Amino acid sequence: xxxxxxxxxxxxxxxxxxxxxxxxxxxxxxxxxxxxxxxxxxxxxxxxxxxxxxxxxxxxxxxxxxxxxxxxxxxxxxxxxxxxxxxxxxxxxxxxxxxxxxxxxxxxxxxxxxxxxxxxxxxxxxxxxxxxxxxxxxxxxxxxxxxxxxxxxxxxxxxxxxxxxxxxxxxxxxxxxxxxxxxxxxxxxxxxxxxxxxxxxxxxxxxxxxxxxxxxxxxxxxxxxxxxxxxxxxxxxxxxxxxxxxxxxxxxxxxxxxxxxxxxxxxxxxxxxxxxxxxxxxxxxxxxxxxxxxxxxxxxxxxxxxxxxxxxxxxxxxxxxxxxxxxxxxxxxxxxxxxxxxxxxxxxxxxxxxxxxxxxxxxxxxxxxxxxxxxxxxxxxxxxxxxxxxxxxxxxxxxxxxxxxxxxxxxxxxxxxxxxxxxxxxxxxxxxxxxxxxxxxxxxxxxxxxxxxxxxxxxxxxxxxxxxxxxxxxxxxxxxxxxxxxxxxxxxxxxxxxxxxxxxxxxxxxxxxxxxxxxxxxxxxxxxxxxxxxxxxxxxxxxxxxxxxxxxxxxxxxxxxxxxxxxxxxxxxxxxxxxxxxxx
Numbered sequence: 254x255x256x257x258x259x260x261x262x263x264x265x266x267x268x269x270x271x272x273x274x275x276x277x278x279x280x281x282x283x284x285x286x287x288x289x290x291x292x293x294x295x296x297x298x299x300x301x302x303x304x305x306x307x308x309x310x311x312x313x314x315x316x317x318x319x320x321x322x323x324x325x326x327x328x329x330x331x332x333x334x335x336x337x338x339x340x341x342x343x344x345x346x347x348x349x350x351x352x353x354x355x356x357x358x359x360x361x362x363x364x365x366x367x368x369x370x371x372x373x374x375x376x377x378x379x380x381x382x383x384x385x386x387x388x389x390x391x392x393x394x395x396x397x398x399x400x401x402x403x404x405x406x407x408x409x410x411x412x413x414x415x416x417x418x419x420x421x422x423x424x425x426x427x428x429x430x431x432x433x434x435x436x437x438x439x440x441x442x443x444x445x446x447x448x449x450x451x452x453x454x455x456x457x458x459x460x461x462x463x464x465x466x467x468x469x470x471x472x473x474x475x476x477x478x479x480x481x482x483x484x485x486x487x488x489x490x491x492x493x494x495x496x497x498x499x500x501x502x503x504x505x506x507x508x509x510x511x512x513x514x515x516x517x518x519x520x521x522x523x524x525x526x527x528x529x530x531x532x533x534x535x536x537x538x539x540x541x542x543x544x545x546x547x548x549x550x551x552x553x554x555x556x557x558x559x560x561x562x563x564x565x566x567x568x569x570x571x572x573x574x575x576x577x578x579x580x581x582x583x584x585x586x587x588x589x590x591x592x593x594x595x596x597x598x599x600x601x602x603x604x605x606x607x608x609x610x611x612x613x614x615x616x617x618x619x620x621x622x623x624x625x626x627x628x629x630x631x632x633x634x635x636x637x638x639x640x641x642x643x644x645x646x647x648x649x650x651x652x653x654x655x656x657x658x659x660x661x662x663x664x665x666x667x668x669x670x671x672x673x674x675x676x677x678x679x680x681x682x683x684x685x686x687x688x689x690x691x692x693x694x695x696x697x698x699x700x701x702x703x704x705x706x707x708x709x710x711x712x713x714x715x716x717x718x719x720x721x722x723x724x725x726x727x728x729x730x731x732x733x734x735x736x737x738x739x740x741x742x743x744x745x746x747x748x749x750x751x752x753x754x755x756x757x758x759x760x761x762x763x764x765x766x767x768x769x770x771x772x773x774x775x776x777x778x779x780x781x782x783x784x785x786x787x788x789x790x791x792x793x794x795x796x797x798x799x800x801x802x803x804x805x806x807x808x809x810x811x812x813x814x815x816x817x818x819x820x821x822x823x824x825x826x827x828x829x830x831x832x833x834x835x836x837x
Contacts, residue, residue, distance in 0.1 A: 290474035362400030410441035468782025526730035532593035568745035681712035
């Protein structure tokens with residue numbers, strides 16, 4: 254008998270103006286120890302189906318099915334006591350956003366111990382001791398300290414590990430992972446996926462992996478269920494789905510993994526569109542030690558030199574905290590640099606006053622990572638897109654509206670969307686509006702800060718295609734900030750790799766991916782998920798000390814570089830520079 258069996262599940266939600274049919278009669282089963290991947294776009298019904306399995310849907314949901322059984326229990330007929338036993342012992346869930354899944358007012362240790370005590374009769378001390386062992390098991394080294402931390406004191410990757418530890422605390426028979434790596438860096442994602450597979454094998458659990466990322470599916474599961482619009486499009490063994498997809502939608506999903514674009518027609522002879530010279534940012538921080546207070550500097554970005562040629566796309570990559578977003582914000586003068594120069598179209602804008610800077614704003618625009626918070630919820634889409642024209646006094650109100658509607662069409666949305674508000678759009682649609690607003694003034698430089706990080710694979714391909722099309726059409730120069738290296742590979746002309754506020758390597762994209770020289774660059778590339786299950790592999794992850802120890806060393810013979818024990822950028826090939834220790 255299968256551990257999980259769902260037959261003809263239908264879920265709808267009552268809303269003002271009618272019903273939304275989220276799941277439309279799906280059926281699947283999971284056996285003990287098996288790994289099932291449920292893949293599809295946002296809104297396809299993946300998470301709703303698994304929430305129905307644990308009876309976690311809100312009161313507005315209408316659920317019907319021929320049968321829903323979990324560990325031999327009929328979930329639809331289960332009472333509160335049965336459900337309490339099932340949630341934790343039979344099935345546990347890792348949520349997409351661990352920050353909202355943890356209670357912010359209790360420590361990590363308290364919350365894991367509480368979960369253990371709710372299912373087993375053990376003392377608080379025994380529960381905390383077990384919680385510490387679980388944290389060690391998910392590779393949190395300083396587990397004893399982490400028990401006393403609150404959720405906001407942990408990074409996204411550490412918090413996701415703590416969430417896995419809490420899910421494992423009752424030794425469930427099936428682990429449901431709902432988009433567990435969506436917003437994580439590529440290296441942290443690889444570590445979390447490897448950890449999930451490790452604990453699954455160790456505990457002998459079944460696994461249901463819910464994701465929109467086909468690379469995650471290729472790495473972790475045996476069997477795949479492809480969903481679209483609340484229905485199952487296709488299901489089968491993972492290798493068969495990747496090698497011989499039968500449904501057109503599955504083929505579209507897989508094709509989006511291989512999207513490539515023509516190189517930009519960069520103009521290397523003209524002055525760069527954007528040039529950052531020795532740009533750095535340090536924050537003053539306060540440290541307390543007993544009764545004494547001292548002040549020091551936190552160097553978010555150490556002096557960096559980055560050149561963005563005309564009509565080119567330069568990728569700026571690195572993990573969270575590497576300084577890439579701060580660099581992009583300084584380039585736009587949205588964050589004031591501590592030192593260095595910013596040249597836009599050959600003009601130094603570093604020390605311009607806000608009034609002097611206003612005329613330059615027309616030639617430099619930004620698309621933010623979170624389109625939801627970047628768009629005013631009180632304004633219609635027409636008003637949002639037309640706002641830059643209004644600020645710069647370009648055209649009459651009617652002309653501004655007409656131009657905004659024209660840009661709506663240009664980014665692939667119908668003119669009828671003009672009277673809608675941001676909350677009425679999907680993530681991909683909101684990002685299109687953000688792009689339209691940024692480009693309506695006809696800028697020469699665009700900073701795109703993680704514009705596709707939380708988007709579905711097909712929507713991501715559409716947004717990247719749109720940016721590339723507009724770049725070719727308008728002669729744009731784009732600084733593309735991302736931790737998604739597969740997107741960077743297909744889109745950019747050259748890549749700048751940042752690590753701990755420093756540039757450690759920069760080169761043409763083909764050179765970075767074919768012959769990376771810095772150990773950190775190699776670690777980033779090694780962490781990219783496989784695009785086919787047969788290519789999945791066990792990875793080794795280097796600690797910061799290991800990366801520093803493996804910094805390349807170059808012997809200098811009669812060049813302008815002096816020997817230096819401190820790493821510095823060395824030119825090793827045309828347009829290819831790498832951080833290295835120079836010796837004689």
